[in-house]
Amino acid sequence: MNRPQRVLISGAGISGLTTAYWLDRYGFRVTVIEKAPAPRPGGHALDVRGPGLEVAARMGLLGTLHDRSTKLTGISMVDADGQEIFRSTESTLTGGQLDSPDVEIMRDDLCQILHEALDDRIELVFGDSVTALTQDENGVDVTFATGAPRRFDLVIGADGVGSGARQIAFGPHERFVHAFGTVYVATFSMPNFLDLDRWEVLYQQEDPYLGAMVMGLDRDAAARAYLGFGAPEAVDYDLRDIDAQKRLLADRLAGAGWEIPRIVDHMLTAGDFHFYSLSQVRMDAWSRGRITLTGDAGYAVSLGTGQATTVAMTGAYVLAGELAAHRDDLAAGLAAYESALRDYVIRNQEIALEQDSKPQNDGLPDYGSLTLPFTLKAYS
Numbered sequence: 048m049n050r051p052q053r054v055l056i057s058g059a060g061i062s063g064l065t066t067a068y069w070l071d072r073y074g075f076r077v078t079v080i081e082k083a084p085a086p087r088p089g090g091h092a093l094d095v096r097g098p099g100l101e102v103a104a105r106m107g108l109l110g111t112l113h114d115r116s117t118k119l120t121g122i123s124m125v126d127a128d129g130q131e132i133f134r135s136t137e138s139t140l141t142g143g144q145l146d147s148p149d150v151e152i153m154r155d156d157l158c159q160i161l162h163e164a165l166d167d168r169i170e171l172v173f174g175d176s177v178t179a180l181t182q183d184e185n186g187v188d189v190t191f192a193t194g195a196p197r198r199f200d201l202v203i204g205a206d207g208v209g210s211g212a213r214q215i216a217f218g219p220h221e222r223f224v225h226a227f228g229t230v231y232v233a234t235f236s237m238p239n240f241l242d243l244d245r246w247e248v249l250y251q252q253e254d255p256y257l258g259a260m261v262m263g264l265d266r267d268a269a270a271r272a273y274l275g276f277g278a279p280e281a282v283d284y285d286l287r288d289i290d291a292q293k294r295l296l297a298d299r300l301a302g303a304g305w306e307i308p309r310i311v312d313h314m315l316t317a318g319d320f321h322f323y324s325l326s327q328v329r330m331d332a333w334s335r336g337r338i339t340l341t342g343d344a345g346y347a348v349s350l351g352t353g354q355a356t357t358v359a360m361t362g363a364y365v366l367a368g369e370l371a372a373h374r375d376d377l378a379a380g381l382a383a384y385e386s387a388l389r390d391y392v393i394r395n396q397e398i399a400l401e402q403d404s405k406p407q408n409d410g411l412p413d414y415g416s417l418t419l420p421f422t423l424k425a426y427s
């Protein structure tokens with residue numbers, strides 16, 4: 048295949064923006080198309096660890112990541128009446144050990160940092176998405192929901208677990224998205240009515256298994272809430288229907304203790320709601336001709352082990368690097384991407400499954416011990 052120059056990336060999340068950064072550095076002409084009308088607010092604390100920190104360092108962003116990190120100082124667990132029953136100032140539920148080298152950062156902050164690092168050097172289109180991809184020997188014809196049709200040399204799906212690019216080029220979600228746990232969690236912003244300052248509060252109920260966690264980073268700013276429930280059987284829900292997801296949560300959490308009724312009320316009006324189940328994306332191949340996938344779209348590991356962002360940043364770095372290293376042979380570049388990364392991804396997915404099958408214990412997670420090493424090549 049000829050030398051790829053014009054690259055379309057679907058999705059301006061962590062993997063899309065990181066891939067765009069490196070491809071631009073290597074001299075490709077990059078367009079990123081994002082379905083949301085503007086940079087997506089909200090989301091919760093993500094963790095950058097191990098090789099993810101090294102990718103950030105090579106982008107010159109490690110200092111900024113540390114500056115904008117959550118800087119949480121601890122967690123309280125409360126009972127149904129709001130009385131504290133446990134506290135830690137060494138670890139939190141979202142970030143693990145506070146003295147680890149890892150960076151915990153809010154998703155919207157990390158996206159903003161990556162966006163700023165691109166410094167308008169690429170074409171970034173919000174509020175549009177790919178509707179059809181037709182490839183031939185020399186390129187891919189792309190049609191969009193609103194924009195005019197265009198032709199690219201390579202299309203990269205970086206559009207998350209529910210990837211539209213994957214559905215168009217590889218087939219229906221059900222073939223690749225595997226729910227493996229029976230825990231469902233939503234995240235959204237709400238007023239900081241608990242008056243939290245760099246602190247998180249957790250309430251859990253055993254039977255039925257459900258809970259809420261609220262994280263406040265600044266008394267004067269919105270808090271971020273997590274609401275979740277466990278289910279004995281996998282619950283079928285529409286990946287794209289937010290109202291139905293909100294109704295599902297409100298039903299499951301009806302009658303729960305602590306501040307859950309108030310938090311549910313805020314959830315119903317939240318504009319930055321995001322719903323997850325424990326699921327992985329597993330595919331035999333991440334590329335088909337001139338279309339490839341990166342991050343959650345191709346190999347989501349699940350949120351249970353706190354490695355999704357690290358895997359996404361590592362994958363983006365390797366994809367862009369191998370494309371640059373095989374500039375005159377796209378097929379060889381995509382094959383090298385896959386062979387460099389696949390074992391690392393599979394091992395991360397295995398660890399997530401092992402963690403899920405372990406009995407629940409009361410301890411706070413040690414995510415650092417679940418972080419796998421990955422040697423990043425120097426590409427030029």
Ligand SMILES: Cc1cc2nc3c(=O)[nH]c(=O)nc-3n(C[C@H](O)[C@H](O)[C@H](O)COP(=O)(O)OP(=O)(O)OC[C@H]3O[C@@H](n4cnc5c(N)ncnc54)[C@H](O)[C@@H]3O)c2cc1C
Pocket residue numbers: 057058059060061062063080081082083087088089090091092093154175176177205206207208209210211212234321341342343344350355356359
């Ligand atoms: C709003 C939001 C909040 C999140 N909050 C958390 C969290 O609190 N904790 C956690 O562990 N993980 C969270 N995640 C997931 C986490 O960001 C990812 O697991 C990880 O960072 C890997 O990122 P990714 O870029 O591969 O995928 P994602 O972060 O899912 O990014 C995919 C991007 O593609 C866009 N997109 C989706 N479909 C299309 C389409 N058809 N066309 C164009 N663009 C499309 C999405 O709007 C998004 O910007 C969140 C994701 C999102 C989108």
